[in-house]
Amino acid sequence: MATTAIVGGTGLVGSHIVNTLLSMPTVSHIAFLARRAPSNSTTQTLSESHPGKLATFVSPDLPSAWCSHLRTATPVPEIFFSSMATTRANAGGLAPQRALEHDANVELARAAKEAGTRVYVLISATGADKTSMIPYNKLKGDIEQSILDIGFEKTVILRPGMISGKREVGRPIEEAISGIGNVMGWVSQPLLRDWWTQDASVIARAAVSAAMKALQGSGAEGEKKVLYLGGKDIVRLGRTEWEET
Template sequence: MTSPPVAVVGCTGLVGSHILQQLISSPQTFTVNALMRRPYPHPIHDPDSKLKALISTDTSTWPDTLGTTSSAALFSALGSTRTDSGSLELQRKIDVDLNVAIARAAKESGVKTYVLISSNGASSASRFPYLQMKGELEDAVIALGFDKTVILRPGLIVGGREKTRMIERPLHLVANLFGAVSGGTLKDSWAQDADVIARAAIRAGTEDAAWDGKGTKMNGKMFWVMSQVDILALGKEPQNL
């Protein structure tokens, strides 16, 4: 049984790269439409790769590009930092404006399922700019009314970043230490591994069975805000792709 095409944006980041790798290594025949600013930097161990890289350094073209694809689901791990963007205003243009534009284009092109990597504590009413932006994005994509909207709210994301924020480095060391000495039990409540988050995202976005007893129905549409507990429960089991 083949699976329908999917799209990924933010796929060179920590969680997004795991989402992309897991999708293209699936035994099912996925076509993965990946919006990228640069070629994918990691090796793809698949001679008949399912990856369709849509590369443009002009991110303003991404919504129109996505609209030309035929994808059943969109996975967004797109995000930036104030340091990388240059200012809070420029970060908002990526984290909120570009994400919303891509989500809107996805809805108009017939995407049925939208999966967003957000953050624990996200709220449009937050006094913290980062969490406020994440909350505004969540509100906007839920309002678009995809058949299924999945929002993952992980805690500290653990993994091999190209750039680790200085403030996070001690937390990463503690999380890795706790994970090593306890088999994960001391870290799981506040830090999750990127590959686990990716696996949970894919399962929620592609497996109907993952939704058993989960999610909330609103105006005939389903949405599921996944807590860290949900992420671990779904992400630590292998997906049935």
């Protein structure tokens, strides 16, 4: 039985990760750290069906209160998921975006490592590159490198393309591009859609599948200290192999 923790669980991919973990009998505990309680109706229904499995810690004091909670969490989360992210527009500029996506993420990762977390799972993005001249790609690359520097037993980094699905807070440009990808995939073939965009539920299942493999040391993915998953691998783990099990 695996014990887990998640930050970013109120977001599009994060809420799907929480729902996936709730539905899995091999997961015994989910520490949910957020500024507000989960409002997703599916999450609420699954929580009622699995009482005591989801432990919610809500605090606006990010990251200090969250880090303190992680360091003393019981049970210790063996797997830590981070899908915590925002946009420059929502954050109010590049500096506050970096403060949340990089600085807070790294502090929480250090707290998880100190608590005894073995596997860290990061939802990053296609194009992440710490040497990039594009601010967004550089930010994502810096986050990845800072997490790797912490030295978890296993680290899983997912790099999806555009993410499709219904967000509580819309991202108009991303939704428009994703919509184009869905139409193109419908007109031609699903493979084109999968190359262009991945569904949030598929990304979530891929994250959980890779995390469990890493924890158990099973399969080719589970043996790697650092595992990167691009679009094709996300679709394989999150849809093709998932539906076969």
